[in-house]
Amino acid sequence: MNKPDILKTLDRSQNGEYCTVKEWDVKRIPRRVSEKLKKYDLIKTSDPENPVNVDGELADRFFKAGYELALELGMLCETTDRIIKVSEEELETAINAAPSELTVGVGEDATVMKARKPSDPYPSKFGASLGITTSEDVWPALTEGIARQQPVDVLEGGSLKSIHGLDVIPSAPSETLVGFEQAKMHVKIREKAGRPGMGGIGQISAVTEYGQFGGYGLPGALNTTDLSLILFPSELKVNYQTLHKVVHTINVGGMIFAGSPAMIGGMPGPPEGAVLSCIACALLQYPILQADVGGGEIYDIRYLSNVNRDGIWALSVTHQALSRNTNLLTHGIANQVSGPGTKELLYETIVGVSTIAASGAAFGTGPRSAGGKLDDYLTPLECRFCAEVSHAASGLPLEKVNDIAKTILPKYETNIKDPNIGQIVHDVYDLETFQPKPEWQKVYDEVKQEAIGLGIPL
C-alpha cells in the first residue's frame, strides 16, 4: 500500500517540535516577521497614497522574504502544540506539483481556473457568495438567484442557520445532517437554475469537519468536481478540524480549496508583516495541506475588512508576489463591510475585487455583504457585480487599477469603521422573479456606469 503524501503532515502534527500557541503567537511569528522585514528592506514600504502596488521588484522581494519565512516557521498544529515544518525540497516539490489549471464543475457549465500573472487577460474566476448566515426559508431561492447569475463561475451560497427547523450547532450531529442536506439542495438548485454542471464550494454551514463528512464526496452530495473548502486559523496555524477535512477530501479524491487570513495589526504587525505571513501561509498550504487552490487572504484587524488602503495595498502585493513567482492557483477575498442596496457595497467591490483580479489571483470569492454580520443581508445582484468586476478588471494595468482605487476609495473609506449595513434581501430583491427591486437596480446601474467611465470594461 502506498503511503499518502499527507502522512508527513499528520506525523509532524503529532511529533513535530513542541511550541505553545502563546509562544507561537507573541514570540515566534512577530520575531521572524520582523527579521525578514529588516533583512529584505521592506519596513514601511506600504504607500497609502498609492493603494495598489505597481512595483514588481518590491513584490518579488516580498516573495523571497515570505518564502524564507515559510521554511523557517512552518505551521503550528494548535491541537497538539506541535510545529509542522517542511524542507525546501518538500516546499519546491509541492509547489511544482500543484495544479496550474483546474476544472471545477463538469461539461458546458464547468469553469477553468488558470494560474495568472498580474494584468493577465485570462479572467480571474469568481465564486459566490461567502457563507453569510441565511434562514432556512430564504436559502433555496437566494442560492438559486446566485446560481442564475451567469457571470458567477462557481456556486457557494450562504450558510444555513438551521436544517428542518433544527439549529445547526458546531460539533453536533446537526452538522453532519446539514452537510448532506445542504449539498443535496445545492445540486438540485444548480439543475433548477439551468446550470447542472456548475462547480460548487462546500461545506459551509458546518464549521467543523462533520459538515465535510456529511456533504462532500457522498452519493448525491457535493462531489469531487466541486471544491472542498478548508479554512484554518491565522497566523499559520492548523488544527485537527483542518486536518480531518484534508484527509477526508483526499480519501474521496476531491479538490482542496484552502485558506486562512493574515491579519494586519495582528501577530505579524503592520501591513508589510501581514503580506509576509500571507505569502508564507499561501505557500505552506501546498506541502502541508495538499491544496489545489490556496488562499492569499488578508484582513485588517481594526475593521475586519480589507477594502481600506492598508488592506488593498497588502492584497495587491501578496497576489503580485505569488503570481509573479509561482504558477499556483491563488485565491483572494475582498471583504466588504457595507450592505445590500448601498452604493458603498459596490464601490468597495470595485476597489477590492479589481485589485485582486489585476494582481494575478486565479480565483476570487465573495461578497461579504454587510461584513457578513447579519442574517439574510445578501442578494444575487452584488454577487453578479463581483463576478463582473473580477472578469473585466483582470487584464487592466496595475497603474490603472491604482488610479481607480484612488478615485473610489474617498467615496467610502471614512465609513469603513461604521458602515451602512443596507437592507435585508426581501427589501431590495424579489426572490420569486429573481429580479432586484427598482431602487437596488438603479444603484447598480449608476455604479456600473461609473466603473465603466473609470475604465473597467464591464
Added chain:
Amino acid sequence: MSEIDRLRDAIVEGDEDQAAIAANAALEAGIDPATLIKEAINEPMDKVGKAFQDGDIFLPELIIIGDAARVASDVIVPHISLEDLDASAGGKVVIGTIQGDMHDIGKNIVSAYLTAVGFKIKDLGTDVSPKEFVRAAIDEKADVVAISTLLSTTQPLFANIVKTLEDAGQRDNFFIVVGGGPVTPEWAADIGADGYGRDAGDAADLTKQLLSAGQKPPFDQPLVVGALKQ
C-alpha cells in the same frame, strides 16, 4: 525617575519581571495603591489601547503589555482598601471562543484589554463548549462570562450557555457579555445576554459598567456599548 514612572515603563516595555519588582518597590515606598493603579496602569493602558486602534502598535505588543499590567495589578490590588476599591476592580471574567470556532484573535485582544485594566481573567481558549463555560464560571466564582465568536452559525450555542445557567439556578450569579465579528446587539438580546461590546475597548467599558451598576444579572435588555449603525 519616580517609582510610578518606573512601573509605568516596565509595563509599557512588557517586562513582567520588572513590573512585579517595580510594583513592590512602589508599595514599599508608600505610594497609595489606588494611585498606582490609576497612574501607572490605567492611564498608560488607555494610551496603549489608542495606539493599537491607530495601528501604531500591534497585537503581540498589546498582549505582552497586558500581561505585564496583570502582573503589576496582581501585586497592587490586594493592598487597596475596600473603600478605595472601584466596584469593578478585580472582577473575574471567564472568557473564551465558542465551541466549533478556533478563531482566537478577537478574544485575545479583549482578554489583553481586560487584563490591562485590572480584571482577573480565566481564558478558556477556543472551541469552548457551553458546558465548559458554565463549569468554569461556577468553579472560578466568576463575575462575568465573556463569549466570543467569528462565526455567525454559533448563535444557538450562546443561547445554550444562558439556558444552562438558568436551568442550573445560576443565572443571577454571572453577567453574560458577548462580542465578535457577526455578533450584534440584537444577537445579544435574542440570547438573553447582559451586554454587547463592539470592540475590545467597548468590552472593557461594558464590563466596568456592568459591575458598577449596582444591579444583579440578568438585565432585561443588554447594555450595548458601540452598536452598528442601522
